[in-house]
Amino acid sequence: MIxxxxxxxxxxxxxxxxxxxxxxxDFEVKPSNVYEDFxxxxxxxxxxxxxxxxxxxxxxxxxxxxxxxxxxxxxxxNQKILGKPKNIDDSFNMLKxxxxxxxxxxxxxxxxxxxxxxxxxxxEQTHVTFNKLTDEDISYYIETYKPLDKAGSYGIQDWFAVCxxxxxxxxxxxxxxxxxxxxxxYKKYIK
Amino acid sequence: MIxxxxxxxxxxxxxxxxxxxxxxxDFEVKPSNVYEDFxxxxxxxxxxxxxxxxxxxxxxxxxxxxxxxxxxxxxxxNQKILGKPKNIDDSFNMLKxxxxxxxxxxxxxxxxxxxxxxxxxxxEQTHVTFNKLTDEDISYYIETYKPLDKAGSYGIQDWFAVCxxxxxxxxxxxxxxxxxxxxxxYKKYIK
Numbered sequence: 001m002i003x004x005x006x007x008x009x010x011x012x013x014x015x016x017x018x019x020x021x022x023x024x025x026d027f028e029v030k031p032s033n034v035y036e037d038f039x040x041x042x043x044x045x046x047x048x049x050x051x052x053x054x055x056x057x058x059x060x061x062x063x064x065x066x067x068x069x070x071x072x073x074x075x076x077x078n079q080k081i082l083g084k085p086k087n088i089d090d091s092f093n094m095l096k097x098x099x100x101x102x103x104x105x106x107x108x109x110x111x112x113x114x115x116x117x118x119x120x121x122x123x124e125q126t127h128v129t130f131n132k133l134t135d136e137d138i139s140y141y142i143e144t145y146k147p148l149d150k151a152g153s154y155g156i157q158d159w160f161a162v163c164x165x166x167x168x169x170x171x172x173x174x175x176x177x178x179x180x181x182x183x184x185x186y187k188k189y190i191k
Numbered sequence: 192m193i194x195x196x197x198x199x200x201x202x203x204x205x206x207x208x209x210x211x212x213x214x215x216x217d218f219e220v221k222p223s224n225v226y227e228d229f230x231x232x233x234x235x236x237x238x239x240x241x242x243x244x245x246x247x248x249x250x251x252x253x254x255x256x257x258x259x260x261x262x263x264x265x266x267x268x269n270q271k272i273l274g275k276p277k278n279i280d281d282s283f284n285m286l287k288x289x290x291x292x293x294x295x296x297x298x299x300x301x302x303x304x305x306x307x308x309x310x311x312x313x314x315e316q317t318h319v320t321f322n323k324l325t326d327e328d329i330s331y332y333i334e335t336y337k338p339l340d341k342a343g344s345y346g347i348q349d350w351f352a353v354c355x356x357x358x359x360x361x362x363x364x365x366x367x368x369x370x371x372x373x374x375x376x377y378k379k380y381i382k
């Protein structure tokens with residue numbers, strides 16, 4: 001498939017980089033410096049789309065001829081947005097509260113190419129149900145995998161997979177980038 | 192976590208090997224030579240459990256002091272079990288028939304350790320819904336990824352991810368090994 005323009009991923013996430021590589025996209029990485037304010041009074045879908053757009057536009061405005069992809073992921077449980085844990089205790093408490101329960105993962109994606117007027121923003125929601133976690137499982141995970149860089153404090157693509165009972169929706173959305181939803185928007189532009 | 196016995200994976204699948212490595216299991220690979228007869232008159236859950244057990248026992252009977260893991264995965268659509276495609280045409284037709292539809296993936300897992308009398312067999316089912324696939328998408332995928340070694344003719348962990356609208360259940364089951372279900376059986380034996 002022919003990629004008609006240069007692409008930038010406006011994200012520092014190694015998982016998003018890995019996922020875009022997986023679907024044969026050629027791109028460079030230029031992380032944006034947008035600060036996320038978790039006190040912003042927005043619904044989860046508006047929150048992730050807002051920050052996906054901010055991140056994408058931050059880079060797109062300096063690279064008018066590039067197709068710039070921004071994304072933002074949060075975990076939502078009991079109507080509360082969970083970002084990355086502040087420290088190990090926060091990580092433990094986050095996982096403990098999600099044990100045996102179903103939460104949602106939202107990812108917003110925004111694609112912008114200024115010189116052609118391309119601008120689309122969308123989001124994807126996936127339901128994730130955890131098994132009942134023992135304290136030993138949680139401690140083993142935190143000590144071994146140090147998930148402090150992850151929204152909700154877990155990676156569904158590492159050892160923590162054994163703790164995930166089921167999901168409903170897009171798996172890659174939980175990893176931080178909804179591949180199928182992205183592709184359905186992106187394919188309009190490829191030959 | 193302390194692994195109390197040596198483990199063998201009785202499977203040639205690089206995906207199963209990758210998944211067991213992901214959850215910090217130490218094992219060696221010894222593929223069994225069990226022949227699968229797709230004309231066997233069994234339900235999908237009985238079919239995958241039957242062959243998972245056959246594969247595991249084939250190796251366990253020669254390695255009494257090893258914990259031997261066997262697994263078998265099939266795709267089921269319209270009450271019909273789909274194994275691996277016979278050739279490129281079969282692959283194209285399989286994906287075309289699954290386009291826009293929901294099918295099921297069944298994996299049977301069997302764990303056996305002869306000298307301790309450990310013997311458990313279970314299965315997991317995941318529902319997978321494809322987007323509507325264009326002929327171009329299917330042809331691109333088959334030419335680029337040659338999915339002839341895969342049940343149902345796709346890998347949810349490669350480019351084909353963009354074609355998967357949603358799943359319900361365990362993602363890793365679709366890759367060929369239900370990590371969470373396995374762990375819930377396996378953890379009884381670890382310290």
